Amino acid sequence: MLARTSCWMALTALAAAALMTPAAAQKQYDPGASDTEIRIGNIMPYSGPASSYGVIGKTEAAFFAMINAEGGINGRKVNFISYDDAYSPPKAIEQARKLVESDEVLLIFQPLGTPSNSAIMKYMNAKRVPQLFVASGATKFGDPRNFPWTMGFQPNYQSEGRIYAKYILEHFPDSKIAVFWQNDDAGKDQVKGLRDGLGDKVGMIIADKSYEVSDPSIDSQIVALHDSGADIFFSWAAPKGSAQAIRKVGELGWKPKFFLANTATSVASVLKPAGLNNAKDIISTAYFKDPTDPRWNDDPGVNKWRAFMDKYYPDGDKSNANNAYAYVESQAMVQVLKQCGDNLTRENVMKQAANLKDFTSDMLLPGITINTSPDDYFPIEQMQLMRFNGETWELFGDVITGEVGHQIGN
Incomplete structure (x- = not known):
C-alpha cells in the first residue's frame, strides 16, 4: 500500500511538472511587446x-x-x-x-x-x-x-568637469579661468565638476556667465568674460550657443586656452558654423570615435x-x-x-x-x-582628451576614468 501511495504521489508530481513546464517557458509581455x-x-x-x-x-x-x-x-x-x-x-x-x-x-x-x-x-x-x-x-x-x-x-557632466580640472592643475596651475555655462541642471553639473576638481584652487575661476538656451545672442556674456582678464575659457553650452561662443571669441581676437563641452564637439554642426579657424586648438573630451579623424x-x-x-x-x-x-x-x-x-x-x-x-x-x-x-x-565613465587641429580632432593622453561615481541617492 505504501509503495502504491508513493507511486501515485510521484506520478502526480510528474503530471504537475508537465503542466508547469509550458507555463514556466511562457513568453512574458508588457504593453509595447508581442511575438512580432x-x-x-x-x-x-x-x-x-x-x-x-x-x-x-x-x-x-x-x-x-x-x-x-x-x-x-x-x-x-x-x-x-x-x-x-x-x-x-x-x-x-x-x-x-x-x-x-x-x-x-x-x-x-x-x-x-x-x-x-x-x-x-x-x-x-x-x-x-x-x-x-x-x-x-x-x-x-x-x-x-x-x-x-x-x-x-x-x-556624466561632473566627471567631465573633474577631468578638465585635473588637466589644468597639471599643466596650467597659475591660470585664471572664465566659465560660460547653460543655465540648467546640465550647466550647473559641469561647473560643479570643475569647481570640485579644482579643490582648494577653485579661486582660479575669476568669472562666470550663464545663458538661456533660447537666447538669440550670447555676445554680452562673452565680452564680459573676455574683459575679466582670464586666460582659460570654458564653454558649456548646447551646439548653437557653443558655435556662437567660438565665433565671438574669435571676433574679439581673444586667444585663451579654450575648453569645449563634449556635447558640442561636432565638426559639422558646431565648429564649421563657428569657423574652423576660430576653433583651432580647442580642447574637449571624447569617448567614441570621431568619423573625421584619419586614424580611423x-x-x-x-x-x-x-x-x-x-x-x-x-x-x-x-x-x-x-x-x-x-x-x-x-x-x-x-x-x-x-x-x-x-x-x-x-x-x-x-x-x-x-x-x-x-x-x-x-x-x-x-x-x-x-x-x-x-x-x-x-x-560610461571613461573619456579621453582631444584637441582640434583646424580640420579634425586629435586624441591625446590616456583614457581617464571620471571620479564621480555612484554616490547619487546614497
Missing part, C-alpha cells in the same frame, strides 16, 4: 533652439530600420516612434504621455536634453516605464535609489558604421559626430533587448539595462566599455 513587435518611444528636439540634435533621432530610426531588415531582435521587429518636443519641457511631458498612454510603448529610449528629461522623470517612474539611456550627462539621471526607471548613458580610416568598426550610413541614412552627414553617438546608443539598446529574450516586461528591461558587462560598440574608443549594475546607472 517591440514598440520603442523617443523624444527629440527636431525643432527649436537645440534642433541640431535632431539628427540623433534620425540616425536611430535608420539603425532600427537596419535591425528590422536583418530580422529584428529575437525575431521581433522594432517599431520606433519618435516625437518632437522642440526642447520644451511642457511639450516633452505631452509627448511622453502620448507615447506611454496612447502608443503604449514598452519604453522611452534616448529622450534628449536635461530640461526635457527632468520634466518627465517623475511621470516615467510613477508609471514604471523605462526612461532608458537618457541623452544627457546630468548626474540626476543616475539615481537608482530614487528613480529606478531612469538611466543615463554618456559620461581603416578601422573595421568605423567602416561598418560608414556602410550603415551609406545604406540606411544616405542623407546623413558623416562628419557629424551626433550620428556616431546615436549609433553607439542604439547598439547598447539592442543589446539590452537581446538580453531580455522572451521576457519583454518593463521590469526586465530595466533589470537587463542594469546588467551590462564590458559591452562595447563599433564606435567606442579602444579601452572604453559599458558597465552597469543595480547600483550603478552610469554606463
